[in-house]
Amino acid sequence: MRSFSYQRATDPDMAVQALxxxxxxxxxxxxxxxxxxxxGTTLIDLMKLDVMRPAAIVDINPLAHAWSAIEPGGDALRxxxxxxxxxxxxxxxxxxxxxxxxDSLKLAASAQLRNMATLGGNVMQRTRCNYFRDVSYxxxxxxxxGSGCAAMDGVNRMHAVLGTxxxxxxxxxxxxxxALIALDATVEIxxxxxxxxxxxxxxxxxxxxxxxxxxxxxxxxLISGFSIRGRWPRSVYLKARDRQSYxxxxxxxxxxxxxxxxxxxxxxxALGGVATVPWRARExxxxxxxxxxxxxxxxxxxxxxxxxxxxxxHNSFKIALGKRVVARALQQAVTMEI
Amino acid sequence: xxxxxxxxxxxxxxxxxxxGAAGSVLVPMTARAAAQDASAPVAQDPSLPVEVTLRVNGxxxxxxxxxxxxxxxxxxxxxxxxxxxKGCDHGQxxxxxxxxxxxxxxxxLTLALAAEGQEITTIEGLATDDRxxxxxxAFIDNDAFQCGYCTxxxxxxxxxxxxxGHAGNEADIREYMSGNICRCAAYPNIxxxxxxxxxxxxKG
Ligand SMILES: Cc1cc2nc3c(=O)[nH]c(=O)nc-3n(C[C@H](O)[C@H](O)[C@H](O)COP(=O)(O)OP(=O)(O)OC[C@H]3O[C@@H](n4cnc5c(N)ncnc54)[C@H](O)[C@@H]3O)c2cc1C
Ligand code: SF4
Ligand code: FES
Ligand code: FES
Numbered sequence: 001m002r003s004f005s006y007q008r009a010t011d012p013d014m015a016v017q018a019l020x021x022x023x024x025x026x027x028x029x030x031x032x033x034x035x036x037x038x039x040g041t042t043l044i045d046l047m048k049l050d051v052m053r054p055a056a057i058v059d060i061n062p063l064a065h066a067w068s069a070i071e072p073g074g075d076a077l078r079x080x081x082x083x084x085x086x087x088x089x090x091x092x093x094x095x096x097x098x099x100x101x102x103d104s105l106k107l108a109a110s111a112q113l114r115n116m117a118t119l120g121g122n123v124m125q126r127t128r129c130n131y132f133r134d135v136s137y138x139x140x141x142x143x144x145x146g147s148g149c150a151a152m153d154g155v156n157r158m159h160a161v162l163g164t165x166x167x168x169x170x171x172x173x174x175x176x177x178x179a180l181i182a183l184d185a186t187v188e189i190x191x192x193x194x195x196x197x198x199x200x201x202x203x204x205x206x207x208x209x210x211x212x213x214x215x216x217x218x219x220x221x222l223i224s225g226f227s228i229r230g231r232w233p234r235s236v237y238l239k240a241r242d243r244q245s246y247x248x249x250x251x252x253x254x255x256x257x258x259x260x261x262x263x264x265x266x267x268x269x270a271l272g273g274v275a276t277v278p279w280r281a282r283e284x285x286x287x288x289x290x291x292x293x294x295x296x297x298x299x300x301x302x303x304x305x306x307x308x309x310x311x312x313x314h315n316s317f318k319i320a321l322g323k324r325v326v327a328r329a330l331q332q333a334v335t336m337e338i
Numbered sequence: 339x340x341x342x343x344x345x346x347x348x349x350x351x352x353x354x355x356x357x358g359a360a361g362s363v364l365v366p367m368t369a370r371a372a373a374q375d376a377s378a379p380v381a382q383d384p385s386l387p388v389e390v391t392l393r394v395n396g397x398x399x400x401x402x403x404x405x406x407x408x409x410x411x412x413x414x415x416x417x418x419x420x421x422x423x424k425g426c427d428h429g430q431x432x433x434x435x436x437x438x439x440x441x442x443x444x445x446x447l448t449l450a451l452a453a454e455g456q457e458i459t460t461i462e463g464l465a466t467d468d469r470x471x472x473x474x475x476a477f478i479d480n481d482a483f484q485c486g487y488c489t490x491x492x493x494x495x496x497x498x499x500x501x502x503g504h505a506g507n508e509a510d511i512r513e514y515m516s517g518n519i520c521r522c523a524a525y526p527n528i529x530x531x532x533x534x535x536x537x538x539x540x541k542g
Binding site: 001004005006027037039040041044045048049055057059061090109110111113115116243244245246316329 | 374384385388404405406408428431432435441442443444447448449451452494497500502504512513514515516517518
């Protein structure tokens with residue numbers, strides 16, 4: 001690991017100032033010379049691998065007293081960016097009113113990692129593409145813009161089939177982000193000019209021709225929280241993976257439904273493990289609205305969700321698998337007791 | 339808080355992080371080479387050791403560490419507490435599991451500096467006098483290891499698993515112990531050990 005200076009930020013202004021001052025303005029966030037430290041489960045890992053090389057680390061954990069709220073209100077939910085994955089997953093009201101959130105967190109990583117990792121860090125985690133994580137490969141457009149992509153014709157079994165570009169096919173690996181995007185979450189961002197909010201769906205950037213730019217965050221900006229309107233008791237997170245536990249998704253689905261008298265009034269479908277960014281399948285959702293559920297409908301929805309999918313040498317199986325995951329998750333959401 | 343009112347031990351002082359950030363009040367944790375004019379921009383020297391106080395198994399330990407040192411390396415290399423093991427060093431195996439403020443974490447991804455002020459419990463801190471912790475005894479009773487390399491991490495993780503209320507049945511034990519990999523695949527016996535120790539630990 002390269003050496004760095006370590007500082008603790010005890011209030012948000014300090015953190016923002018330290019991060020902004022150290023980060024060269026022309027660098028994308030992923031290359032900024034100062035990085036915030038939350039749980040460290042992505043950052044320290046990638047620093048050991050020499051993939052991330054910050055000269056300064058700003059420990060934002062002391063902000064937890066202000067930024068770790070878990071506040072399910074009557075008809076809205078607020079989650080602080082420094083809330084721990086394990087605490088949110090174990091919260092009774094989250095399990096009751098937002099099972100898709102609780103399960104997306106519970107089925108991620110391990111108990112130890114969930115005790116460390118924060119919600120803000122979670123949505124900012126980096127791809128698990130093996131070529132990205134191994135700096136002995138020169139050609140990775142995400143790490144070295146313009147160098148090519150070793151995964152394109154390499155071992156790409158874990159890679160994305162949706163939202164790819166000819167520059168990068170790396171999968172967005174997280175689970176929780178699918179729940180957020182399905183529930184139309186808002187992300188709250190704290191920076192020099194104060195606090196701004198934007199739809200969570202606008203946070204992540206598809207790779208396009210600039211795979212090194214992963215989010216809309218600028219150096220010096222921090223995620224301070226997330227909010228969600230409404231309650232979603234009829235929601236599920238289904239995750240298919242190589243192992244039964246402690247593994248990233250090969251394919252996952254976050255589903256939220258509002259069903260009244262057997263008719264689907266509102267439907268949300270998001271996909272994980274198969275796309276370059278947290279993925280909302282809006283065309284698929286549209287097929288569900290004002291319909292009564294049956295297996296044929298589930299199949300049409302699943303087909304629509306993967307209509308634009310493009311497989312490569314080793315990952316085409318994800319299209320068939322992903323469709324089955326969507327169909328089964330829909331079935332579970334329709335039949336669950338609430 | 340002011341930049342100049344240093345209350346740190348000598349060799350440390352409170353200063354703005356970089357030029358242009360003079361108004362920011364960070365708590366600097368990095369030592370500097372020599373005293374300089376407090377108003378001048380300071381290029382910190384991260385190559386110098388930092389003074390850290392860790393609380394390990396109830397005792398305060400004063401250390402001079404490179405800022406890069408993880409809790410795992412602080413324990414093993416600096417405090418000679420080699421019970422916690424380094425399997426992968428990347429958060430993937432659980433061999434380095436310790437409790438920090440009673441929560442299980444992987445010490446290989448925790449910076450020692452970030453753990454300052456918190457209570458670290460390692461496998462060496464579980465037994466009382468000459469009596470093994472019920473989970474240690476249960477691992478012996480159930481032959482829950484072969485080579486033993488994963489065992490300290492398994493035991494620390496298992497103690498927390500029980501206290502979290504995640505050891506009620508075998509399925510839960512398997513799910514909530516999945517962060518601890520056993521190369522020797524002693525899993526059935528590990529599950530049996532956790533089941534045996536759980537009631538005793540919950541009794542307190
Ligand atoms: C072995 C292993 C298995 C895993 N399995 C899964 C899995 O199955 N599913 C899953 O979803 N995840 C998985 N993860 C990833 C894990 O969930 C993330 O590493 C974790 O959530 C990151 O949170 P953190 O608080 O530790 O972030 P950090 O490592 O502290 O930060 C991550 C990045 O975000 C930045 N950052 C942190 N907080 C903020 C903030 N508030 N605002 C802006 N930027 C910020 C940091 O600078 C850093 O660049 C796994 C990780 C490991 C090591
Ligand atoms: S898929 Fe993206 S991250 Fe992986 S090697 Fe190609 S450019 Fe790099
Ligand atoms: S050594 Fe820490 S998890 Fe493997
Ligand atoms: S006993 Fe050998 S690794 Fe678990």
